[in-house]
Amino acid sequence: MAHAQTAxxxxxxxxxxxxxxxxxxxxxxxxxxxxxxxxxxxVNVAPFIFWAGFASVLFMFYGWFGTVIGESQAGMYNAxxxxxxxxxxxxxxxxxxMFFAAxxxxxxxxxxxxxxxxxxxxxxxxxxxxxxxxxxxxxxxxGPAAVGGAFETIPAFGLPAINxxxxxxxxxxxxxxxxxxxxxNRGLLKIFLGLTFLLGFFFVYLQxxxxxxxxxxxxxxxxSGIYGSTFFMLTGFHGLHVTIGxxxxxxxxxxxxKGHFTxxxxxxxxxxxxxxHFVDVVWLGLFIFVYWL
Amino acid sequence: MSASQTHxxxxxxxxxxxxxxxxxxMRWLTTTNHKDIGTLYLVFSLIMFxxxxxxxxxxxxxxxxxxxQLVDPQFFNTMTTVHALIMVFGAVMPATVGLANWMIPLQxxxxxxxxxxxxxxxxxxxxxxxxxxxxxLFMPGGxxxxxxxxxxxxxxxxxxxxxxAIFAIHLAGASSIMGAINIIVTIMNLRAPGMxxxxxxxxxxxxLITAYLLIAVMPVFAGAVTMxxxxxxxxxxxxxxxxxxxxxxxxxxxxxxxxPEVYIMIxxxxxxxxxxxxxxxxxxxxxxxxxxxxxxxxxxxxxxxxAHHMFTVGMPLAGQxxxxxxxMLIAVPTGVKVFNWTATMxxxxxxxxxxxxxxxxxxxLFTIGGFSGLMxxxxxxxxxxxxxxxVVAHFHYVLxxxxxxxxxxxxxxxxxxxxxxxxxxxLANWHFWLSTIFVNLLFFPQHFLGLAGMPRRIPDYSTQFxxxxxxxxxxxxxxxxxxxxxxxxxxxxxxxxxxxxxHVWEGAYNHGLEWTVPSPAPYHTFEDAPVVK
Ligand code: HEM
Ligand SMILES: [Cu+2]
Numbered sequence: 067m068a069h070a071q072t073a074x075x076x077x078x079x080x081x082x083x084x085x086x087x088x089x090x091x092x093x094x095x096x097x098x099x100x101x102x103x104x105x106x107x108x109v110n111v112a113p114f115i116f117w118a119g120f121a122s123v124l125f126m127f128y129g130w131f132g133t134v135i136g137e138s139q140a141g142m143y144n145a146x147x148x149x150x151x152x153x154x155x156x157x158x159x160x161x162x163x164m165f166f167a168a169x170x171x172x173x174x175x176x177x178x179x180x181x182x183x184x185x186x187x188x189x190x191x192x193x194x195x196x197x198x199x200x201x202x203x204x205x206x207x208x209g210p211a212a213v214g215g216a217f218e219t220i221p222a223f224g225l226p227a228i229n230x231x232x233x234x235x236x237x238x239x240x241x242x243x244x245x246x247x248x249x250x251n252r253g254l255l256k257i258f259l260g261l262t263f264l265l266g267f268f269f270v271y272l273q274x275x276x277x278x279x280x281x282x283x284x285x286x287x288x289x290s291g292i293y294g295s296t297f298f299m300l301t302g303f304h305g306l307h308v309t310i311g312x313x314x315x316x317x318x319x320x321x322x323x324k325g326h327f328t329x330x331x332x333x334x335x336x337x338x339x340x341x342x343h344f345v346d347v348v349w350l351g352l353f354i355f356v357y358w359l
Numbered sequence: 360m361s362a363s364q365t366h367x368x369x370x371x372x373x374x375x376x377x378x379x380x381x382x383x384x385m386r387w388l389t390t391t392n393h394k395d396i397g398t399l400y401l402v403f404s405l406i407m408f409x410x411x412x413x414x415x416x417x418x419x420x421x422x423x424x425x426x427x428q429l430v431d432p433q434f435f436n437t438m439t440t441v442h443a444l445i446m447v448f449g450a451v452m453p454a455t456v457g458l459a460n461w462m463i464p465l466q467x468x469x470x471x472x473x474x475x476x477x478x479x480x481x482x483x484x485x486x487x488x489x490x491x492x493x494x495x496l497f498m499p500g501g502x503x504x505x506x507x508x509x510x511x512x513x514x515x516x517x518x519x520x521x522x523x524a525i526f527a528i529h530l531a532g533a534s535s536i537m538g539a540i541n542i543i544v545t546i547m548n549l550r551a552p553g554m555x556x557x558x559x560x561x562x563x564x565x566x567l568i569t570a571y572l573l574i575a576v577m578p579v580f581a582g583a584v585t586m587x588x589x590x591x592x593x594x595x596x597x598x599x600x601x602x603x604x605x606x607x608x609x610x611x612x613x614x615x616x617x618x619p620e621v622y623i624m625i626x627x628x629x630x631x632x633x634x635x636x637x638x639x640x641x642x643x644x645x646x647x648x649x650x651x652x653x654x655x656x657x658x659x660x661x662x663x664x665x666a667h668h669m670f671t672v673g674m675p676l677a678g679q680x681x682x683x684x685x686x687m688l689i690a691v692p693t694g695v696k697v698f699n700w701t702a703t704m705x706x707x708x709x710x711x712x713x714x715x716x717x718x719x720x721x722x723x724l725f726t727i728g729g730f731s732g733l734m735x736x737x738x739x740x741x742x743x744x745x746x747x748x749x750v751v752a753h754f755h756y757v758l759x760x761x762x763x764x765x766x767x768x769x770x771x772x773x774x775x776x777x778x779x780x781x782x783x784x785x786l787a788n789w790h791f792w793l794s795t796i797f798v799n800l801l802f803f804p805q806h807f808l809g810l811a812g813m814p815r816r817i818p819d820y821s822t823q824f825x826x827x828x829x830x831x832x833x834x835x836x837x838x839x840x841x842x843x844x845x846x847x848x849x850x851x852x853x854x855x856x857x858x859x860x861x862h863v864w865e866g867a868y869n870h871g872l873e874w875t876v877p878s879p880a881p882y883h884t885f886e887d888a889p890v891v892k
């Protein structure tokens with residue numbers, strides 16, 4: 067091959083050479099987790115360590131994604147690279163699904179197995195008799211020791227139903243935005259993508275008010291036995307994912323404003339849209355199994 | 360399978376500087392090259408193997424004689440716990456990931472891993488994780504000591520080490536997930552033209568399936584330890600009956616991860632053995648398709664057997680029956696594999712170079728571990744075996760002369776391809792025989808101890824167990840010392856030695872694209888995809 071090969075021979079699969087971002091990321095995460103552990107152990111300087119780590123993680127994301135966006139804009143990614151990104155994102159989302167599955171599994175196990183067993187069901191008559199004699203296995207429950215004291219739950223067809231409507235609507239708006247992008251209608255794209263993340267943040271806001279209500283008026287807390295544990299961990303991790311998803315939507319929106327993406331080339335948009343749908347589906351599971359049934 | 364390569368490496372010369380490795384330490388910190396990253400993983404794994412090994416020797420030294428000699432019980436428990444965590448997540452898994460990094464692109468004709476920057480991230484995150492874990496040993500209250508399974512409520516009594524250990528697992532898990540995604544994407548997207556799925560070498564195949572297992576179960580493990588964390592610090596009661604939770608719930612979630620995890624360690628080993636036996640039998644692998652399907656069925660079954668680790672927790676009878684039978688079912692595809700390896704050698708023209716020796720030892724000794732596994736799968740019998748040294752003997756047979764021997768076989772098989780030099784075969788033979796003799800001396804007596812009722816995870820024992828414990832400890836030190844030879848052989852080979860040919864092994868013709876590139880493999884290979892016919 068006589069001609070000097072540039073870093074991005076048009077048809078070739080682009081292999082980046084040397085990058086400082088991963089090592090920056092690994093060191094930052096190390097510092098951040100060290101800080102978090104110190105925080106939990108009540109070490110004085112811990113907040114500084116944690117926030118320093120956190121800030122450098124953000125810096126890493128900014129730098130790393132910045133580099134990738136730059137390369138993408140420079141046309142260095144051929145169809146093969148695009149496909150790798152797609153597959154990577156898909157399997158990442160699958161791993162997230164499995165993370166939530168652990169918590170849904172815990173909820174299932176508690177409701178259908180361990181709580182009835184505590185109440186003496188099946189072969190567990192004796193454990194109930196000797197250990198937890200007066201325990202009535204109902205759901206919701208905070209267990210035979212009534213951990214955290216009496217509490218009330220949040221009815222499904224109040225705020226949670228509204229939140230369901232909000233997230234489902236945001237699923238529609240992002241689809242409209244996607245069609246607009248494919249049709250080259252940038253105006254519509256900007257409006258509907260903007261609407262999507264506004265709905266997302268609104269959802270998070272409503273969840274926050276719901277949490278405040280639960281803590282202050284219903285005495286429903288993370289410490290309310292197994293009900294409180296599953297309720298807050300599931301909705302909490304979901305809320306975290308909505309927040310992250312909404313932030314990603316904002317980034318995509320800013321890129322749209324800068325004129326990025328073409329009707330054919332917009333992997334980042336699609337990746338975030340997939341993520342958003344995933345968050346949506348998890349919510350439906352939550353609505354049904356945590357709030358409703 | 361044959362490959363025609365138009366002009367891969369010859370072109371490497373007129374590339375500008377971007378194409379060579381960077382200089383000094385920055386090369387290793389910032390590299391995106393699959394060979395560099397493979398090397399990093401392998402070196403890391405070796406260091407961890409010796410760290411975890413030193414801890415094992417502390418355990419075996421204490422158990423050399425009955426009575427309390429060297430360490431206090433808390434520290435003893437820390438050693439068993441951290442030894443296991445290091446061996447599993449720091450030695451065996453990174454070793455197979457390192458091999459995957461080096462060999463998968465070479466075997467499928469890919470220019471590199473599909474997501475090279477993330478590849479580097481996976482590696483350095485692992486270093487971050489193990490720094491946290493090692494740090495946890497020096498915390499007030501001592502290191503984690505509740506066993507590598509981290510069962511509550513015991514694990515919740517861990518001191519300041521607790522959050523460090525949990526976060527170490529989070530980071531190691533993230534590293535594994537990213538590594539797995541990279542492997543899947545590389546295999547699914549970057550195969551050379553003509554390299555159809557059913558032409559892929561078995562090492563690549565087994566890794567593809569392993570990667571799916573990883574993505575499916577590492578997040579579940581992350582969830583489980585997150586629940587431990589909130590139970591400890593934030594007042595949740597996932598695993599406390601008082602609040603309506605159940606400590607057994609943890610065991611279910613853990614083993615839903617844990618059983619596939621053992622296949623994550625052994626499937627790549629299966630792949631390695633399936634590469635080596637044909638080469639040194641000078642035959643094609645017997646029943647290639649069956650091997651692929653057997654691997655896939657093992658992977659599938661591994662998701663529905665987890666509670667065989669929990670026969671004694673008081674599961675309903677139906678549960679015990681189900682998990683007993685599903686576990687035994689795994690013997691079927693595993694039997695297919697052992698049969699096929701044996702049939703590959705049938706009427707082959709066999710030679711016994713070091714990789715083949717290790718692969719053969721794998722075949723016999725892994726199978727011993729498989730049989731003791733079957734014994735424990737019988738629920739009523741397991742009531743006896745559970746938590747005794749019989750279990751320790753079982754999992755060490757599958758892990759040490761199983762996974763670890765396969766990894767050593769792989770190193771001896773591909774080292775000349777990596778370094779361009781042949782290693783000292785005579786010393787390697789010594790390494791093999793010493794390892795094989797000592798590993799049996801180390802672990803075989805533990806069967807007897809277990810059957811006689813010696814519990815695992817204890818620093819002291821009744822005098823009736825004294826003899827076999829002493830034998831086992833002698834085996835342990837012998838095995839540990841023999842591994843110094845391994846390091847010596849590798850270092851010597853990296854520094855020089857007789858020049859290796861491109862196909863290295865006489866029988867390696869027609870066994871994978873990795874033998875079509877020069878030895879040592881140039882920094883960049885297959886920049887133009889070879890065509891596989
Ligand atoms: C040099 C070779 C090795 C020696 C001498 C050794 C020795 C030991 C000993 C003495 C124990 C404690 C048993 C007990 O008291 O319960 C143990 C536990 C364990 N080892 Fe090893 N081991 C070796 C290699 C490995 C490897 C390579 C792995 C994994 C890949 C491994 C995985 C484990 C596990 C999972 C445990 C259980 C720890 C627990 O009870 O939580 N070992 N080992
Ligand atoms: Cu198992």
